[in-house]
Amino acid sequence: MANEQLHITLLQPDIVWEDKKTNLEQYTSMIAGISGPKNIVTLPEMFTTGFSMAPERLSETMDGPSVQWMADMASKYRCILAGSLIIEENGKYYNRMLWVQPDGHIYTYDKRHLFAFAKEDQHYTPGDSRLIVQVNGWRINLQVCYDLRFPVWARNQGDEYDVLLNVANWPEARILAWKTLLQARAIENQCFVIGVNRVGQDPKGNNYTGASSVFGPLGQVMWQQEGQAICHTITLEKELLLQTRATLPFLNDADKFMLL
Numbered sequence: 001m002a003n004e005q006l007h008i009t010l011l012q013p014d015i016v017w018e019d020k021k022t023n024l025e026q027y028t029s030m031i032a033g034i035s036g037p038k039n040i041v042t043l044p045e046m047f048t049t050g051f052s053m054a055p056e057r058l059s060e061t062m063d064g065p066s067v068q069w070m071a072d073m074a075s076k077y078r079c080i081l082a083g084s085l086i087i088e089e090n091g092k093y094y095n096r097m098l099w100v101q102p103d104g105h106i107y108t109y110d111k112r113h114l115f116a117f118a119k120e121d122q123h124y125t126p127g128d129s130r131l132i133v134q135v136n137g138w139r140i141n142l143q144v145c146y147d148l149r150f151p152v153w154a155r156n157q158g159d160e161y162d163v164l165l166n167v168a169n170w171p172e173a174r175i176l177a178w179k180t181l182l183q184a185r186a187i188e189n190q191c192f193v194i195g196v197n198r199v200g201q202d203p204k205g206n207n208y209t210g211a212s213s214v215f216g217p218l219g220q221v222m223w224q225q226e227g228q229a230i231c232h233t234i235t236l237e238k239e240l241l242l243q244t245r246a247t248l249p250f251l252n253d254a255d256k257f258m259l260l
Contacts, residue, residue, distance in 0.1 A: 003136035006163070007037045009079075009233040012212040012225060013044065014200035015169075018058060020048040024069050030231045031073055038233060039135055041073075042196045043083025044167050045145045046095065050202050051169040052086070053123050055093035059086045062106070070100040078102045080135060083196075084111065084144050084167055092125040097142050097167060099133050107133050111144035112153060120146075130259065132161050138238070140165050141191075148181045148195075152259070156189035158251060162241055163192045170197050171206040179211055179224075186215035190245050192222075192236050199229055217244040 011030055016022045031041055045051065048066050049058050060066050070081045084097040087108075095111040110127025114120040130153070131142050139161040145168035147153055154164055164185055170178045178195065186193040193215040198208045214222040214234050223234050245251065 003138070004238045006136065006138050006236040006238070007039045007233060008194060008214075008236065009034055009038045009041045009231060010194065010196050010212050010214070011041065011043050012196065012210045012228075012230045012232075013047070013198055014229045015044070015047065015050045015198050015202075017050045017202055018052055018054070020058075020066060023048050024066065028069075028073070031077060034077075034231060034233060036233060037235075038077070038079045040080045040082060040140075041077075042165065042167060042194065043081070044196050044198045045084045045097075045169045046086060047083045047167075048085050050198075051118070051206075053119055055086045055088065055123050059088035059093050061088055062108075067098065067100075067106070070098060071104055071106070074100045074102045075104065082142070082165065082167065093123060094127070095120070095124050095144060097131075097144050099131075099142060107131060107142075109142040109144070111147065113146045113150055115146045138162050138236075144168070145170060148178070148185065151185065151188065152257075154185050154189060155254070155257075155259075156191055156251060157254065157256075159245065161189075161191060162238070163194060163236065164189065165194045165196070167196045168198075169208065170195075170211075172209045173206070175209055175211050175226075179213065182213050183215050183219045183221075186217060187219035190217045190241075190248070190251055192216060192241065199227065217241050218248075 099107040109131040
């Protein structure tokens with residue numbers, strides 16, 4: 001039977017550039033300080049390094065220490081950890097989002113849309129499939145940063161998923177697009193949308209103000225925070241989702257298509 005509530009914790013950190021040890025120490029402290037129930041703890045894109053184009057130097061395998069840290073934290077705190085990091089596999093590099101369960105099982109989603117503007121496509125291999133995971137009867141569609149700009153990739157055909165979760169390193173210069181697109185994905189897919197971003201600066205001159213957000217299935221702002229590192233837990237109610245879709249069954253009128 002589905003749990004009517006889902007407790008999601010958003011970690012909006014100031015990522016220290018390419019310093020895995022310091023970043024993991026920061027997250028360990030933040031997670032230890034979470035009070036109350038937590039089903040999922042979410043970290044931003046490339047949470048161990050920042051948005052780096054140096055995978056040859058920074059990548060790890062799925063047996064590496066950062067993945068092991070995620071598994072250890074999930075097990076210790078009996079929650080799911082989600083976030084992306086740089087993974088090497090079969091000689092290729094991926095901006096890979098991990099969904100790490102407390103039982104040790106790991107699901108992976110490789111970022112589909114690589115950010116050519118920053119030459120991400122020259123260093124990483126794109127994914128080729130969506131991933132919808134489940135927890136307590138909730139279905140969650142995983143995406144990474146730039147994926148947000150492509151609505152077909154997020155399209156909720158029928159009621160495939162209940163929550164769209166996007167983890168990012170989205171800079172202040174384009175933060176209006178971040179907020180607007182998160183809200184648009186919620187409206188058009190009649191789902192909860194969660195965007196997890198970072199704050200701080202990187203050596204490339206990018207400034208990050210966060211604006212990690214939670215939107216409801218009508219596009220309503222349920223929570224949003226800019227300008228500071230923060231750890232925040234929000235509870236989603238399944239009844240709000242079901243009521244919205246039953247009262248306003250817009251998904252029934254959507255164009256039919258297949259993702260190839």
